[in-house]
Amino acid sequence: xxxxxxxxxxxxxxxxxxxxxxxxxxxxxxxxxxxxxxxxxxxxxxxxxxxxxxxxxxxxxxxxxxxxxxxxxxxxxxxxxxxxxxxxxxxxxxxxxxxxxxxxxxxxxxxxxx
Amino acid sequence: xxxxxxxxxxxxxxxxxxxxxxxxxxxxxxxxxxxxxxxxxxxxxxxxxxxxxxxxxxxxxxxxxxxxxxxxxxxxxxxxxxxxxxxxxxxxxxxxxxxxxxxxxxxxxxxxxxx
Numbered sequence: 356x357x358x359x360x361x362x363x364x365x366x367x368x369x370x371x372x373x374x375x376x377x378x379x380x381x382x383x384x385x386x387x388x389x390x391x392x393x394x395x396x397x398x399x400x401x402x403x404x405x406x407x408x409x410x411x412x413x414x415x416x417x418x419x420x421x422x423x424x425x426x427x428x429x430x431x432x433x434x435x436x437x438x439x440x441x442x443x444x445x446x447x448x449x450x451x452x453x454x455x456x457x458x459x460x461x462x463x464x465x466x467x468x469x
Numbered sequence: 470x471x472x473x474x475x476x477x478x479x480x481x482x483x484x485x486x487x488x489x490x491x492x493x494x495x496x497x498x499x500x501x502x503x504x505x506x507x508x509x510x511x512x513x514x515x516x517x518x519x520x521x522x523x524x525x526x527x528x529x530x531x532x533x534x535x536x537x538x539x540x541x542x543x544x545x546x547x548x549x550x551x552x553x554x555x556x557x558x559x560x561x562x563x564x565x566x567x568x569x570x571x572x573x574x575x576x577x578x579x580x581x582x583x584x
Contacts, residue, residue, distance in 0.1 A: 459512040
């Protein structure tokens, strides 16, 4: 089972780049890495997903090294509105079926200061 | 599209009471799931469904029942509420049976307090 480990909390200032690293030493060959963002009193929201190397969208970048045992979410030039909890997930299968359970950890609470 | 909707937004129950949390999606998604989130913790999977008539247990299924009679609806039933079930409940859905690769769409949540 690919358990994930990420820092409990991080602080940053507006305009800075923030990198949140997630460790997943037991990731399986077919597992994808997904990041979600959750604001207070709201449900999580999908940010980005990747399998290897680098993925970029309009919100963030995801860096995955060749061994895939870790991944780094990069948020460019954060603002106060980026204050949220960020979850790193690695999907897993149930037996030989194509279904799976998404397991959330505690996430990383990012506090952006003015 | 309304996306994923949940009702009620808030609910207070007494120990031993039963109730149903409603979840509906209008995106024709096959996969739906229920999570609970306790203060300072991440989300824990309660039950999930890969289609109408098919459900399975998640990490913390005890005390909860689900059924999936239609693609759109996935209600969560508390048969006999306990204070330990005080939590925020989130419903989510995705297009296919593979939540690890499909984007999950979450509802706004139901805040439940059991006295």
